[in-house]
Amino acid sequence: MVWNIYILKCGDGSLYTGITNNIKKRLIAHTSGHGAKYTKGRGPLEHVYSETAIDRSAAQKRESSIKKLSRAEKLRLIAASPVLSRT
Template sequence: MCSSLWHLYLIRTASGMLYTGITTDVQRRLDQHQRGGGAKSLRGKGPLTLVFQSPAGDRSRVLRWEYRVKQLSRAQKEHFVALQEQALPHFGLEHSALAAGKSAPAR
């Protein structure tokens, strides 16, 4: 079993599209996306801006979170981003008692 802390993140493209993803290292993943690696839907869509990130705990939980966020309408995703950390309970994404190391929301 892997004990890595998984994160949910949202990236805004130059055209305003919001991309939702998961990773154990948000900065590494953002750098990959910026270089054109990773998700095909982000290639050539830069500059990319990290607009939300939150630790979710284990991979199982972050996959559930990702699914829930991807089901939201564009307007709901914009609201989610605007609320930052307060968005989690508002959208039914509970935080377990995460260990130390919780990251601050992206601004």
């Protein structure tokens, strides 16, 4: 099963990093207020970054490493990635 590590840009400008095995379902949960407590009330949310991992363990390790980055480093990571399709 493929896992996704993703970053959302919140309406207040903050960045939220998470993992999921169903990115579309998870984004719907976040935008409808049923995602993480952090993203509730911080909309609108924009999906700005995504990468895949081979399993949950690898995804959790990558999520942890991204969360340790400074805001500037996260923005550079986002800027260096391909533009996401907005569907």
